[in-house]
Amino acid sequence: MTKGKVLVLVGHPREEKSVLNAEMARRWAAHPHAEVRWIGAGMLDVAAEQAAVESAEHIVFQFPLYWYGPPACLKSWMDEVLTWGWAFGPNGGLLQGRTLQCAITVGGKLSDYTLEGKHRTSLGSLMEPLERMAAYVGLQWLGVEGLDRHRMEESDAVKLLTRITSIH
Template identity: 40%
Template sequence: MKTLVIVFHPAIDKSVANKRWLQELARHPQRYTIHHVHQAYPDGNIDVAQEQALVEAHGNVVLQFPLYWFNCPPLLKKWLDDVLAYGWAYGTGGVAFKGRKVALAVTAGIRQEDFTPEGKWRVTLAQLLAPFDVTLDYVGAEKRPFFAFYGAEDGPKEAGYAERLESSAHDYVRFLAAL
């Protein structure tokens, strides 16, 4: 079955890293379905039945998003609140994610060395993403490691940025293929 990549980016047209990842995935339409939640629901009103049907129609699920203020974009939180409903994702009869492989793909504006206990922010990206781990455990998903691109805000002014981004896009495809 195909992998569903659910994209939560409120300004994907202005993105560099997320947009590049999606360009690479678009080269493999037989393997990946790309679903832009902000484009599908510009008013923020999520069609829960449609989202649940999309998940059910795919073998693996990837939540792709930029880190916003050391957290996820608000629409991703709303999606989790609305779509992961009792009786569907958890609770009595809630088996939609049981055994389904789920991963996160995250872009962080800050450099990787700043996401260490000794770094500028004194926390790791894994620590910031811990609520997702607990959520995925709660719904019985087979959680996979996260994929990350650090230093996205450095952009073209960083020497080697274009090469690092290009490498990341190809690594992302390999990461998804190995789910």
């Protein structure tokens, strides 16, 4: 593990059509401690994905919200990469000592994601399965950062990254 290294997994089925996540990926890529990997709809090289995770101290799931959850490609990444004997089980636990942060772009307004708002729930509540997964495999959960078209400047990757890398 390289101390301070941030692995940004951008889960998006259509990289070429992405606006918000592509912009975030550009900002992450400008940081010397960040490695950006796009997780698309194609086949995964599980060993390469696991090696990338093992090299990093901080993991960021960057993705667009699709039907109130992560896109299927990121769910597939979890299903295929977080294996028994590596992420958990005998000789597992290889994710322990790392952190996980979600950075989620939404199509509408971020302010609609509250108990009283249009969607009647928060992004944090929607991501509870990811929080449970993090606890199960020993990742420290850093929570969810929401991004919309209006919040891209205010809450940009550099601030997020500074916050993530200052946690030990």
